[in-house]
Amino acid sequence: MTRAAVLLALLLAASPAAAQVVAIIHAKAYPIAPKGVVDDATLVFADGRIVSLTAHGAPPAGAEIIDAAGRVVTPGLMNGATQLGLGEVSGASDTQDQAVRTGPLGAAFDIHYALNANSVLLPVARADGLTRAMSYPAGAATAPFSGAGALILLSPGPDILERPRAAVFAEVGDNTLAKAGGSRAAQWVLLRNALLEARRYAETPRGQGPRDQLLSRPDAEALGPVVSGATPLAITAERESDIREAIALAQNLHVRVVIVGGSEAWTLAPSLAAAHIPVVLDPEANLPQTFDKLGARLDNAALLAKAGVAIAFSVSGNGIYLSYNAGLALREGAGLAVANGLPYLDALAAITQGPADIWGVGDHYGRLAPGFDADIVIWDGDPLEPASAPVAVFVRGARASLTTRQTRLRDRYAPAHAGDDLPPAYR
Amino acid sequence: MADAFASRARVVGLAALACVSSLAAQKGGAPRLNQPPYLRDAFPSTYRPLPRSDTLIAHATILDGAGHRIDDGDILLSEGKVEAVGRGLAAPAGAVRIDARGRWVTPGLIDIHSHDGTYVEPLTTEDENSSDISELSDPNAAGTWIETAVNPQDPGFTRALAGGVTALQVLPGSSPIFGGRSVVLKPIPAPTVQQMKFPGAPQGLKMACGENPKSEDVEKLRGPTSRQGEIAFIRKAFADAHRYKADWDSYLAGTDDKRPRDDPTLDTLAAVLDGRIAVHMHCYRADEMGIMLDLSHELGFRIAAFHHAVEGYKIAPLLVQEGVCAAVWSDWWGFKLEALDGIRENAAFIDAAGGCVMMHSDSPQLGQFLSIEAGKAAAAGRRAGLTLAPEHVIAWVTSNPAKALGLDRRIGSLEVGKDADLVVWSTDPFSVYTHADLVFIDGAVAFDRSDRSRRPTADFELGREPRASE
Numbered sequence: 001m002t003r004a005a006v007l008l009a010l011l012l013a014a015s016p017a018a019a020q021v022v023a024i025i026h027a028k029a030y031p032i033a034p035k036g037v038v039d040d041a042t043l044v045f046a047d048g049r050i051v052s053l054t055a056h057g058a059p060p061a062g063a064e065i066i067d068a069a070g071r072v073v074t075p076g077l078m079n080g081a082t083q084l085g086l087g088e089v090s091g092a093s094d095t096q097d098q099a100v101r102t103g104p105l106g107a108a109f110d111i112h113y114a115l116n117a118n119s120v121l122l123p124v125a126r127a128d129g130l131t132r133a134m135s136y137p138a139g140a141a142t143a144p145f146s147g148a149g150a151l152i153l154l155s156p157g158p159d160i161l162e163r164p165r166a167a168v169f170a171e172v173g174d175n176t177l178a179k180a181g182g183s184r185a186a187q188w189v190l191l192r193n194a195l196l197e198a199r200r201y202a203e204t205p206r207g208q209g210p211r212d213q214l215l216s217r218p219d220a221e222a223l224g225p226v227v228s229g230a231t232p233l234a235i236t237a238e239r240e241s242d243i244r245e246a247i248a249l250a251q252n253l254h255v256r257v258v259i260v261g262g263s264e265a266w267t268l269a270p271s272l273a274a275a276h277i278p279v280v281l282d283p284e285a286n287l288p289q290t291f292d293k294l295g296a297r298l299d300n301a302a303l304l305a306k307a308g309v310a311i312a313f314s315v316s317g318n319g320i321y322l323s324y325n326a327g328l329a330l331r332e333g334a335g336l337a338v339a340n341g342l343p344y345l346d347a348l349a350a351i352t353q354g355p356a357d358i359w360g361v362g363d364h365y366g367r368l369a370p371g372f373d374a375d376i377v378i379w380d381g382d383p384l385e386p387a388s389a390p391v392a393v394f395v396r397g398a399r400a401s402l403t404t405r406q407t408r409l410r411d412r413y414a415p416a417h418a419g420d421d422l423p424p425a426y427r
Numbered sequence: 428m429a430d431a432f433a434s435r436a437r438v439v440g441l442a443a444l445a446c447v448s449s450l451a452a453q454k455g456g457a458p459r460l461n462q463p464p465y466l467r468d469a470f471p472s473t474y475r476p477l478p479r480s481d482t483l484i485a486h487a488t489i490l491d492g493a494g495h496r497i498d499d500g501d502i503l504l505s506e507g508k509v510e511a512v513g514r515g516l517a518a519p520a521g522a523v524r525i526d527a528r529g530r531w532v533t534p535g536l537i538d539i540h541s542h543d544g545t546y547v548e549p550l551t552t553e554d555e556n557s558s559d560i561s562e563l564s565d566p567n568a569a570g571t572w573i574e575t576a577v578n579p580q581d582p583g584f585t586r587a588l589a590g591g592v593t594a595l596q597v598l599p600g601s602s603p604i605f606g607g608r609s610v611v612l613k614p615i616p617a618p619t620v621q622q623m624k625f626p627g628a629p630q631g632l633k634m635a636c637g638e639n640p641k642s643e644d645v646e647k648l649r650g651p652t653s654r655q656g657e658i659a660f661i662r663k664a665f666a667d668a669h670r671y672k673a674d675w676d677s678y679l680a681g682t683d684d685k686r687p688r689d690d691p692t693l694d695t696l697a698a699v700l701d702g703r704i705a706v707h708m709h710c711y712r713a714d715e716m717g718i719m720l721d722l723s724h725e726l727g728f729r730i731a732a733f734h735h736a737v738e739g740y741k742i743a744p745l746l747v748q749e750g751v752c753a754a755v756w757s758d759w760w761g762f763k764l765e766a767l768d769g770i771r772e773n774a775a776f777i778d779a780a781g782g783c784v785m786m787h788s789d790s791p792q793l794g795q796f797l798s799i800e801a802g803k804a805a806a807a808g809r810r811a812g813l814t815l816a817p818e819h820v821i822a823w824v825t826s827n828p829a830k831a832l833g834l835d836r837r838i839g840s841l842e843v844g845k846d847a848d849l850v851v852w853s854t855d856p857f858s859v860y861t862h863a864d865l866v867f868i869d870g871a872v873a874f875d876r877s878d879r880s881r882r883p884t885a886d887f888e889l890g891r892e893p894r895a896s897e
Contacts, residue, residue: 091638091763121761240893267895287791288582288888290549295893303895318790324761332799335859380810385859386799387806406760406770410811413740413770415779424741 021046022397023059024066024378027073031368032353035345043073045374048397053368066392068378074348075368076131076154076375076395077383080280080312080355081234081260082326084125084133085115085152085160090319099138099146106142107194107226108218111135112150112164117157121323123404126154128327129383129390131375132162134280134359136169136234136260143180144170144187145194148222149234151359155395166359167258168226171236172245174292188245190214195233195253198223232256232359234280238263238292247275258358260314262304264295269307278310278358283333283342283350284317301350302341311346312355313337328386335384347384373397463675465694466703470574472624474613479871481505483518484851487527492534492825492840496818502532504847507870512841530864531856533821534841535593535848536797537828539754540707540734540787543584544577544597544612544620548791548887561600562607566640566650567664569632570691571607573599577620582885583791584623588614588874589882590795591856591863593848594625594838596828598633598734601709602643604650604657605664606633608695609707611832615873616885629833631731632699634661635709636719637765658718665726668696705731705833707754711765713741720749732831734787736777737769743780752831753777754787757803774801774823775808775815785828797824802857817857846870 022045029041031053042057043050051060059065088095097114115135125133136149146169151162172187180186197213201220213220225231235246238261247268250257259265262279265272272279286298304311313333315321321329334347342350356366365373374397381388393400412427420427482504489500491512501516502509518524545559554560559576562568577597587595592614599606611628612620640657644650651657671693677683698704706723708730710716716733723730732752733739737760739746739753746753755777760769777784786801788794798821805820822839829839838846847870853862866874875881 089761089764089767091766264893267893269895284792286795287586288548288891291551293549294888294891318792320759320762325758328758328803332803332859339860339862386803387857387859389806389810409768409770410772413776414772414811415743415776415813418744418780 021051021060021063022066023063024068024073024376025059026070027068027378028070029053029073029368030345030348032075032349033367033369035349041073043368043376045376045394045397048374050368050370050372050374050376052370066378071391072379072381072383073368074129074377074379074383075352075366075372076377076393077129077327077330077351078132078312078355078366079125079130079314079326079330079351080134080358081136081149081314082133083138083323084121084135084154084326085117085119086111086135087323088116088119088121100141101139103141104216104218105147106140106145106216106219107147107168107170108216108222109137109140109145109147110165110222111137111147112161115150115152115161117160120405121326122154122160123401124324124406125327126393126395126400127390127402127404127407128325128331129377129379129393130154130327130330131377131393131395132356132361132365133326134166134355136167139171139176142216142219144172144176144191145219146171146236151361153395154400156398156400162361165222165225165231167232167234168223169234169236169260172242173236173238174290184242188249192249192253194219194223195227195249195255199227202227226255227253229254229256232258234258234260236260238290238296240264240267240295242292243268243272247271247277250275250277263293263300265309266297266300266303267295269304269309272304273308276310278312279304280312280314280355280358282316283313283337284315284329298336298340299342301337301347305342305346305350310354310358311350312358313350331384331388332386335386338384344384461679463672463679463697464689465672465675465697465701469572470621470624472626473619473621474624474626475622476507476869477615477871477873479507479869481510481519481522482525482867482870483516483522484525484527484532485516485518487530487532487851489532489841490818490821490856491842492821493842494818494822496816500532502841502849504867504870507847509841509843509845509847511843525851525865527851529854531852531854532841533591533798533850533852533856534825534839535850535866535868536591536824537832537839538587538592538595538788538794538797539732539785539828539831540789541583541587541595541597541791541794542600542789543587543595543614543791543794544579544581545573545599546583546791547578547581548583561602563602563643563647564649566603566644566660567605567692568599568603568607569605569664569695571599572610572630573597573607574610574620574624577610577612579616579618579620579623580886582888583794584612584614584616585883585885586791587794588866589863589876591798591850591852591866592794593850593866593868593873594832594834595794596631596707596832598631598707601633601635601639604635604640604660605692605696606635608704609633611834613868615868616883625834630698630704631707631832632695632704633709634706636715637709637711638763639709654715658722661722662726665696665700665728668693668700669727672697672700699728702729705729707732707734709734711735711737713738715765716742717745720745720751731833732785735789737766737773739782739784740770740773740776741768743777743782746777747781752783752785752827754785754828754831755804756789756793757786757800757807771804771807772811774804775811775813778808778815778823779813783827783830784823785831786823798852798856798861799859800824805857817855820857
């Protein structure tokens with residue numbers, strides 16, 4: 001052993017988290033970009049970053065070896081829009097922080113202050129392969145804004161915030177008409193006005209704001225990064241007319257728009273592609289649940305992708321899958337999209353690199369590529385089959401436990417315990 | 428165990444009927460009812476099967492719903508019934524022949540918990556305070572019949588059919604304690620609900636425990652506001668029903684000439700006490716189910732199934748001992764306090780104890796993907812170390828719900844003589860990639876994925892087909 005190696009070994013012993021090199025061998029790896037699959041891949045990572053991905057590669061000396069034995073390996077998944085970390089029990093409003101109904105806040109409602117790293121929903125999503133998410137506000141008091149969403153990292157530690165105010169969300173359409181006085185026309189007028197006022201506010205020396213401004217100072221400030229183009233404006237919209245308005249707004253007011261929902265987005269696929277407007281859609285949405293969603297269909301994702309629209313997924317599942325099964329439902333939705341015409345590799349991208357690029361973290365997450373964050377999942381089958389599950393999940397290189405409150409209940413009540421003398425509470 | 432319960436109820440029911448008819452004969456046609464009002468079917472089925480041909484489906488992987496798997500299997504449908512199942516069957520002259528090589532065949536799926544036709548697509552503000560999901564004026568809505576509200580033009584029906592569903596039970600919602608009578612339908616839209624009604628299918632009574640009814644009552648200031656209040660309320664309602672039924676029984680026996688008042692609410696509860704109507708009980712927590720089981724014995728009603736039963740896995744042996752089925756989701760949990768302990772192994776653990784478990788939808792969204800639901804639930808069980816073969820798991824969406832509905836002699840499995848309700852799947856029905864290629868109901872093609880003329884659409888969707896604008 002050379003002196004350097006001894007030193008390295010000592011260092012490793014002193015701080016086990018640092019510099020441990022891990023090599024996953026014999027993997028069927030999906031790097032996402034470049035598109036394709038690498039059979040018998042060796043994936044090396046250290047210090048929370050991916051070092052290399054090579055076919056038949058020899059693992060570095062001294063690396064911890066994990067034999068994937070031909071299993072599928074992908075980046076950790078990313079949910080394009082969820083409310084993870086913002087609520088525990090939807091039926092109990094005192095456990096919910098994703099929306100405000102009264103008070104002065106609109107665009108300035110900033111959910112990152114409420115993120116709860118100890119939420120029991122997080123380990124469930126992580127054990128289903130989710131390592132990233134856009135956690136977004138469900139609604140704010142000032143129409144048509146919902147507030148600022150945050151990018152979260154499902155790391156096992158206490159800090160799950162990756163980037164606050166990663167996008168400002170607004171919602172138009174039937175779900176929130178009342179807040180704008182009863183018409184979507186008012187929603188659009190308010191939204192356009194807010195952007196114009198925010199721009200004027202940003203360009204006006206402090207203390208000299210116009211007197212007739214509808215926006216409060218905090219809301220105008222919160223929209224500053226949107227009007228400067230630094231932060232995307234996410235518009236939840238389902239109906240074709242609203243999506244058309246969103247495209248027009250992006251072009252007239254020079255803001256970066258992301259459509260969320262987009263049940264009828266497929267009808268405008270070429271326009272969306274031409275305007276470079278991505279869509280975060282629900283691949284399971286195929287029912288005319290409201291008059292805004294009459295055109296919902298399962299090949300929405302396939303049609304958008306074919307036209308060149310950037311897509312990512314978020315699955316509502318009666319509002320339950322959105323956060324409670326934010327990992328499992330995402331995979332199931334991606335699988336359904338494949339069953340309805342989306343190429344398999346595009347579906348994998350729509351739950352990794354797709355949302356990463358849309359929300360602005362695609363430079364360091366979403367691919368199995370050197371230098372990228374080591375968010376990695378080893379699967380026991382096809383990840384797009386909801387019957388499959390991860391056998392190992394790494395978040396920025398740290399191996400996460402797959403134990404959840406649910407697996408604890410499972411173990412406590414397993415059929416093998418049927419004959420036990422003591423009640424389950426003693427297990 | 429569920430069978431044992433069902434047959435006891437049938438015996439009780441038949442005994443009551445026999446008694447009634449002999450008395451009517453004694454009175455020589457006197458102008459009095461010869462059947463208690465609680466046994467009448469006010470809206471009889473007028474369903475007629477679609478046009479059909481005898482059909483041989485050949486070379487399929489068959490899961491028959493009765494526990495068997497036949498690889499490269501054939502199934503012959505004749506006159507709307509299963510004529511033969513096996514290998515190398517010959518197609519009779521004139522029979523349609525379908526080559527199902529590489530495809531799978533299962534019994535038609537049965538959704539034991541649907542709100543199609545009342546939780547309609549689309550749901551609008553008109554439904555916010557006056558939806559047809561439940562009658563909310565009284566926590567005891569036992570007198571309501573959900574079939575009188577079902578809108579046959581709800582697109583939910585055609586979507587369920589496209590997902591392989593051939594029979595579904597529409598239940599009232601869980602806001603009232605007594606939700607009302609359920610109805611079993613075939614998801615083939617028709618102008619009237621009677622034309623969709625499964626002929627001869629027993630009604631059920633929806634009851635609910637736990638959070639939903641008590642929260643609703645607090646909001647509306649109209650009834651019990653606690654779990655204990657719900658139980659006391661149920662006790663009182665059944666005490667009234669016992670008296671009501673006794674009054675009718677003495678009137679029909681001729682021991683009392685005064686004709687009792689006809690009360691639709693008590694009619695339903697009397698039919699439950701009579702054994703003709705089984706209870707479909709919405710409960711989440713294990714302790715609530717334990718209380719309800721004792722209550723059912725005390726008051727004399729039969730619970731066919733607990734619905735949702737999110738904590739069913741905690742009392743699996745009790746469910747087995749009581750012969751009560753459990754209708755569950757694969758993975759819903761957490762959205763309310765009583766759902767916090769939902770686990771994905773719920774179905775598999777109940778099954779492992781020998782219980783009758785079923786996947787249910789409760790939602791038009793999920794009602795399209797019941798076989799995938801079963802696939803997810805089975806996968807969780809396998810990871811927990813249980814052996815769950817596909818030919819066993821298919822029962823969770825076919826023969827088990829048939830049993831809980833009291834229709835297991837007619838549907839739920841592909842056995843000779845049963846109704847020819849079945850699905851030809853493009854691939855493994857438990858896979859997310861599967862499609863129902865063909866759905867047969869009573870031997871007729873009710874849905875064909877490749878033939879527009881055999882894919883029903885609801886009137887609502889006519890003239891609204893969106894198109895690409897560019």
